[in-house]
Amino acid sequence: MTGYGSASRQVSLGAGVVADLQVECRAVNSRFLDLGFRLPDECRGAEPALRESVSQSLSRGKVELRAAWRLNSGAAETAKANPHALGSLNQDRLDALFTLQEKAQLAFPKAQELSIADILRWPGMVSEPRGEEEGWIVATVEAGRAAITALMISRQAEGQALAEVLKKITAKMRAIVQVLEPQVPQFVAQYQAKLTERLAEALASQEQAKGGVELMERIRQEVVLYAVKIDVAEEFARLKTHLQAVDTALAGKGPVGKRLDFLMQELNREANTLSSKSVSEECTQAALELKLLIEQMREQVQNLE
Template identity: 85%
Template sequence: MTGYGSASRQVSLGAGVVADLQVECRAVNSRFLDLGFRLPDECRGAEPALREIATQNLSRGKVEFRAAWRVNSGAANSAKSNPHALGAINKDRLDALYTLQEKAQDAFPKAQELSIAEVLRWPGVVSEPRGEEDSWITAAVEAGRAALAALMESRHAEGKALVGVLTSITGKMRDIVKVIEPKVPEFVAQYQEKLTERLSEALAAQEQAKAGAELMERIRQEVVLYAVRIDVAEEFARLKTHLQAVDTALAGKGPVGKRLDFLMQELNREANTLSSKSVSEECTQAALELKLFIEQMREQVQNLE
């Protein structure tokens, strides 16, 4: 099932600086549980805990956790009273960078000097407050848990809507069964009568009357046996049982996606058997409609937990 949730926590970086950590949790449809993590280096240690939380609460779906952080806007005010709040200059690294620039300009006289922004972005020139690793992990886990809870709430709302759609489809399938099932004995009898007539006409062309009488009895026996083979009473009974099982699963609590996957296979098997045993155009059309509804349900079931 699809879903989205997000949550944020604050992390103290020291020197009065606070970072806002934002964690997002996204999910799309998948038959199995597939977890992905896109976390900054500061939060890498939170991945095992987030993975455990996800596996305890989800059973299917492609789920991704994303995290990003930025310095709280209040840090600017803190910097006014504390010059080191936003970072300290590493003089050794700065001097080394200056020397490196001079050598580069000697080799390339037309090269421009580094800008202030480029100097400050140079690795190691500015030593920024980073905070404690435990603080980052705790904040990431708390925000991830809250984001996952929001995602599950959105998925629950979507699930309730899908239950209504699936229940409506099972109702339409029951209507088809109610119309066709009482007519099946009549279809079988008509087919048996037509088959007997055709065979009798073929036999009447023969002149051997005695042999014809014996064959007629054999024909009747074969027609009866064939009628038994094309009887679909058991298929209709199993079809109704599976439909009831679908409604029971939808009305229950807890994960039902894999259970419904199995029931879709069973429903499709019965619909295929009805189609193969069909002895009338009306029965064939009904089997095709059932298969169409089953395919619609199969697509929706992929969205259920």
């Protein structure tokens, strides 16, 4: 099942500077549970706890947790009051970089001077407040669990909507069975009459040799045997049982995806048997319609946990 959830927390970086941390949790369909994390270095320590939280909440799906942070909008005002709040320059590195630039310009007189952005991006040039590791871990775990909860709520809403779709499909299948089942004996009787007529014509040449009584007894036996082979009462009974099992699973709690996968296989098997035993065009069309509805259910079941 697909789903999305997000949550945010604040992390104190010291000197009155605060970072806004946001964690997003996304999930798409998958037969198994596949976890992925895209966390900044400050949040890496929270990964084991987040992995455990996801495993306790979900049993299948491709899940990705992503975290990102930025300085709070009040950082500018903090910087005005305390110029060193957002960081300080490493004077030793600044002096070394200045010396390197002078040497480079002597060798390459046409080379451009370093811009302020180049200087600030130089590794180790700016010492920024990073906060305590424990603070990052606590905030990331709290935001991550809240995002997972939001994800579960969205998945639950989607699951309820899919369950209603599946119930409508099972209702259509029941309607087909209710219409077709009482008509099957009539279809079988009509087919038996046609079969009897065809056998009589095929064995007409033997009538004079063996006598009409023996011929008609042979025909009767063949018709009875064939009637047993095309009897679909058990298929109808199993269809109704499987449909009831589908509704029971949808009404219950907990993961139902794998159980419904199995029931789709069983429903499809009964529909195929109905098709192979068909004795009329109406039976064939009904079996095809059942198989189409089962396939529609199978596609939706793949979205359920």
